[in-house]
Amino acid sequence: VQVSSPRAAKPVSIVDVARAANVSAATVSRALTKPELVAHPTLAKIQSAIEQTGYIPNRAARGLITGRTGNVAVVVPDIVNPFFAQVVRGIQRVVRPHDQHVFLVDTNETDSEEVIAIRSIGPQVDAVVLVAPRLAHRRLDELGSKPCVFVNRLVVGYPSVLIRSSQAMREAFRHLSGLGHRRVVYLGGPRNSWSAQERLRVARRMASELSLDLSVVGPNDPSVESGATLADRVLESRATAVITFNDQMALGVVNELQSRGVMVPKDISVVGCDDIPMADTVSPALTTLAVPAVQAGEVAGRAVLAAGEADGLHQTLAARLVVRSSTGAAPTETRR
Amino acid sequence: VQVSSPRAAKPVSIVDVARAANVSAATVSRALTKPELVAHPTLAKIQSAIEQTGYIPNRAARGLITGRTGNVAVVVPDIVNPFFAQVVRGIQRVVRPHDQHVFLVDTNETDSEEVIAIRSIGPQVDAVVLVAPRLAHRRLDELGSKPCVFVNRLVVGYPSVLIRSSQAMREAFRHLSGLGHRRVVYLGGPRNSWSAQERLRVARRMASELSLDLSVVGPNDPSVESGATLADRVLESRATAVITFNDQMALGVVNELQSRGVMVPKDISVVGCDDIPMADTVSPALTTLAVPAVQAGEVAGRAVLAAGEADGLHQTLAARLVVRSSTGAAPTETRR
DNA sequence: ATGAAAGCGCTAACAA
DNA sequence: TTGTTAGCGCTTTCAT
Numbered sequence: 001v002q003v004s005s006p007r008a009a010k011p012v013s014i015v016d017v018a019r020a021a022n023v024s025a026a027t028v029s030r031a032l033t034k035p036e037l038v039a040h041p042t043l044a045k046i047q048s049a050i051e052q053t054g055y056i057p058n059r060a061a062r063g064l065i066t067g068r069t070g071n072v073a074v075v076v077p078d079i080v081n082p083f084f085a086q087v088v089r090g091i092q093r094v095v096r097p098h099d100q101h102v103f104l105v106d107t108n109e110t111d112s113e114e115v116i117a118i119r120s121i122g123p124q125v126d127a128v129v130l131v132a133p134r135l136a137h138r139r140l141d142e143l144g145s146k147p148c149v150f151v152n153r154l155v156v157g158y159p160s161v162l163i164r165s166s167q168a169m170r171e172a173f174r175h176l177s178g179l180g181h182r183r184v185v186y187l188g189g190p191r192n193s194w195s196a197q198e199r200l201r202v203a204r205r206m207a208s209e210l211s212l213d214l215s216v217v218g219p220n221d222p223s224v225e226s227g228a229t230l231a232d233r234v235l236e237s238r239a240t241a242v243i244t245f246n247d248q249m250a251l252g253v254v255n256e257l258q259s260r261g262v263m264v265p266k267d268i269s270v271v272g273c274d275d276i277p278m279a280d281t282v283s284p285a286l287t288t289l290a291v292p293a294v295q296a297g298e299v300a301g302r303a304v305l306a307a308g309e310a311d312g313l314h315q316t317l318a319a320r321l322v323v324r325s326s327t328g329a330a331p332t333e334t335r336r
Numbered sequence: 337v338q339v340s341s342p343r344a345a346k347p348v349s350i351v352d353v354a355r356a357a358n359v360s361a362a363t364v365s366r367a368l369t370k371p372e373l374v375a376h377p378t379l380a381k382i383q384s385a386i387e388q389t390g391y392i393p394n395r396a397a398r399g400l401i402t403g404r405t406g407n408v409a410v411v412v413p414d415i416v417n418p419f420f421a422q423v424v425r426g427i428q429r430v431v432r433p434h435d436q437h438v439f440l441v442d443t444n445e446t447d448s449e450e451v452i453a454i455r456s457i458g459p460q461v462d463a464v465v466l467v468a469p470r471l472a473h474r475r476l477d478e479l480g481s482k483p484c485v486f487v488n489r490l491v492v493g494y495p496s497v498l499i500r501s502s503q504a505m506r507e508a509f510r511h512l513s514g515l516g517h518r519r520v521v522y523l524g525g526p527r528n529s530w531s532a533q534e535r536l537r538v539a540r541r542m543a544s545e546l547s548l549d550l551s552v553v554g555p556n557d558p559s560v561e562s563g564a565t566l567a568d569r570v571l572e573s574r575a576t577a578v579i580t581f582n583d584q585m586a587l588g589v590v591n592e593l594q595s596r597g598v599m600v601p602k603d604i605s606v607v608g609c610d611d612i613p614m615a616d617t618v619s620p621a622l623t624t625l626a627v628p629a630v631q632a633g634e635v636a637g638r639a640v641l642a643a644g645e646a647d648g649l650h651q652t653l654a655a656r657l658v659v660r661s662s663t664g665a666a667p668t669e670t671r672r
Numbered sequence: 673a674t675g676a677a678a679g680c681g682c683t684a685a686c687a688a
Numbered sequence: 689t690t691g692t693t694a695g696c697g698c699t700t701t702c703a704t
Contacts, residue, residue, distance in 0.1 A: 011459060011481070013697055024675045029699055039673055056480065058459040060396035060405065061697035064680045069396065071439075071460075079424055080613065085416040092442050096449075101457055103407075104440035106428050113432075121437055123347060123394040123681090124407075144392065145347070224617050255617045277416065281560050281591050282618045349681055360691045365683055375689060397681035400696045459697090 012053045021049035032057060060124075071101050072304050073121050073128040073146075075114055079106040081222075082276040083246065083293050087131050087151060090297020091304070098305055100126075111135045111192065115142050122146055127307040129300050134192035147307040151300050153194040159313050161300045163195065165273075166202045168289045168319040172243060172271050173206045175287075175323060180330035181212070181241040181269060187230050187253070188218025189245030196222075196245055199273070203243060215239065220249065227252020231260065240268060240330040247272035247279050250286055254326060265328030275322055285324035292317050348389045357385035368393060396460075407437050408640050409457050409464040409482075411450055415442040417558075418612040419582065419629050423467050423487060426633020427640070434641055436462075447471045447528065451478050458482055463643040465636050470528035483643040487636050489530040495649050497636045499531065501609075502538045504625045504655040508579060508607050509542045511623075511659060516666035517548070517577040517605060523566050523589070524554025525581030532558075532581055535609065539579060551575065556585065563588020567596065576604060576666040583608035583615050586622055590662060601664030611658055621660035628653050 018025040023042060031038050031046045038046075049055075063069035074091055076084040092102050103121055107113040111134045118128060122144040130143075132152040140155065150160035176184060186203045189196030196219065207214035217233045220226045227249035234242050234253060244250040250272030254264050264270055264284055272279060275290035299315055354361040359378060367374050367382045374382075385391075399405035410427055412420040428438050439457055443449040447470045454464060458480040466479075468488040476491065486496035512520060522539045525532030532555065543550035553569045556562045563585035570578050570589060580586040586608030590600050600606055600620055608615060611626035635651055 011697095014699095015697080025697090026676080026699075027674060030674085033699080037673075042673080056455055056458055058400075058697055059456070060460050061400055061680090062699070064394075064397055064400065064682090064697080065699045067680085074440075079415070080418050080421040082416055082418065082421075085418075085421050088415055088440070089442055089444075092440070096453070099456065101453070101460070102440055104410075104424070104428070104438055106425055108425075117432070117437070119392055120395070120435065122392055124396050124437070224613065251614070251617050255619060258619060277560065278587070278614050278618075281587050282614075283591060283594060347681095350683095351681080361681090362683075362692080363690060366690085369683080373689075378689080394681055397696090398683070400681080400698090401683045403696085 011058070012055045013058070014055070016053050017046065017049045017055045020053055021045045063124075069124055069126050070099060071103055071125045073103040073105060073118060073125045074131065075105040075107060075118060075128065075133065076131045077107055077109045077134060079104065081246075081248070082278070083274045083291070084131055086276075086293035087297040087300070090294040090299075091129055091301040092297075093294075094298045094301035095305065100305070107134075109134065109190070111139070115139060118143050127304045129304055131300075132193055132195060134190065136192065147304075149300050149303045149307075151296055154198075154314065159303050160315070161296050161303065162314060162316045163291050163296065163319050164316045165199055165289060165291075165319045166206070168321045169199070169202045170206045170209070171321040172287075172289060173203075173210050173212060175321060175327065176241045176269060176271070176330075177210050177212060179241075179269065179328060180332075181239075182330070183213040183215075183237070183239040184241040184243060185234055185237040185239040186214060186216045186218070187227070187234075187242060187244040187249055188216060188220055189222045191219040193222075199245060213239075218245070220245070222246050222249060224248045224252040224255075227254075228256040231256035234268065235262070241271070241327070242268060243271045243273075245273060247274045247276045247286060247288055250288070250326070251278070251282060254282075254284070254286070265326055267331055269327040269330070271327060273319075280322075280324060284326045287324045287327040288322055289319045290322045291319045347394075348391045349394070350391070352389050353382065353385045353391045356389055357381045399460075405460055405462050406435060407439055407461045409439040409441060409454065409461045410467065411441040411443060411454060411464065411469065412467045413443055413445045413470060415440065417584070418614070419610045419627070420467055422629035423633040423636070426630040426635075427465055427637040428633075429630075430634045430637035431641065436641070443470075445470065445526070447475070451475060454479050463640045465640055467636075468529055468531060470526065472528070483640075485636050485639045485643075487632055490534075490650065495639050496651070497632050497639065498650060498652045499627050499632065499655050500652045501535055501625060501627075501655045502542070504657045505535070505538045506542045506545070507657040508623075508625060509539075509546050509548060511657060511663065512577045512605060512607070512666075513546050513548060515577075515605065515664060516668075517575075518666070519549040519551075519573070519575045520577040520579060521570055521573040521575040522550060522552045522554070523563070523570075523578060523580040523585055524552060524556055525558050525585075527555040529558075535581060549575075554581070556581070558582050558585060560584045560588040560591075563590075564592040567592035570604065571598070577607070577663070578604060579607045579609075581609060583610045583612045583622060583624055586624070586662070587614070587618060590618075590620070590622070601662055603667055605663040605666070607663060609655075616660060620662045623660045623663040624658055625655045626658045627655045
């Protein structure tokens, strides 16, 4: 009698199935990957053998020979940021039905981590999605030779999913201008973020188009705390409106301003960016440039599935202005 | 002359390195995994050969023979929920220095997805961390035979990381009681969540210990929207305080109540749970049962590294009450 | 339509 | 200390 060892449980392999079905391993393999090449009755035998044995294909072994692993790596600067979490969700949503799994790398905003993690993950994935990587251009080639798609970063020669924020930014400035604001301060994002540079560029352009007086503070850490810290600078700037790189920073300023008795939007208007899930729940509800994060993830996911095709370089999605309650008429007299 | 094909770039393998270093593949392998077994000069030759060729070990192939993949799977119900994102961060933080990678599965609250994803991922990982799985007990064995550690769910025979909320819940009730509240409503979490059941149980016990009048609404979807929807039920209950399963729900009720002119905490006090990053930024800042999410992830991560040891079953971390501004004295007269 | 054999990249005996 | 050989679980010619 065979004693079933409690913790051993060596996984069943393709030859176990083959034995149970009285066929060769090759046939089982075919049944799984090219069923049209195997006779119907055999197929049935194999099917039931698989169920009996509880066989689960080892994709690592398969990948060894086919060259395709069925995995993609997703690299994000901060998984706790709902914006990035939504991108991840989007990617996973389109990729899972194709039976692809996702490796997550949360770099915590450190680009050196990006490189080492990706390199060692490399052989285990078919492609990698880099979401808002902080990585310097010149280090890009350290990533290894896997197909890459970038989200929120433009790299020539690589496919990317970008957010077109100029239209929404223009609307935001028009919105503020229409409310009587003349002097606005922009709180920029992290130094090495492409989208931060892009948004700043766009903000500058739009401000000058509408001849608004724009002052810029940054680069900044894209966090709530950072936003709170910047309240001082906002007050100093004597602006009546502030636009921030992301919603976290916006929430941070709003909160800090209010705790000092400066009312939003009565005294100062605030516009965020991203439209994270919380943005419409806080009070005042945040006026923001809504970025379709999940959708961006989905597009990136599709790009990854077509990996290597490298067509449709640089797909863009539009942000749009969502007006809520954190913006209002500019105060008529000078504050304080 | 060898023409370098642009898109081929077949990855360099261990034999390429061996050739470059004039040694056998086995020696290269040893140099990588048991350097003490190879002579110093050889080590140096190999090292430089590795750098020259840009060799990156294929861990999938390695795993095929060692049985260890160097990967762990992490399964969460909702990656966009900052609580779960923090757990993931915690896991990754302790696991990465050991050069382990994480497969992320976001089930989006559907337990069937949990099972299929985990099964097919199984052979590619050394262990799996199930965070707050909704899965029914009887389906647990469908998970396959990999070592599992559970977070926020108790399963006999498996290691788990649990949150001890009774102390904090007692404090919360005492806090409310001290503020003059007599009638409180509890908004429960999702039906299949172990922690939801646990917290409800604890809430009931503490309420009766302090002879407070507790009514319960639930199970509920653990979201902001759900919280908003439940504002009606809160009002109906005529309670002066509400405790919710998580912070999202709390934020939802607070917001909805305020938009109906019911002031928090003047008219109704609200206590959340988790202490997500936003909880102290909104206004009023949320009084909440702070759950050490990142730390829970770290503990789970360590458990996973020791995978199979199965010791220290059921480690617990304490939640604690954080009093902020969403709770205050109970209104003296009957509302409205 | 199926099987035998070779081999993907790697490590683990076993020899030398 | 190093090389040779075998084989992990799988797919893929090439026969049959």
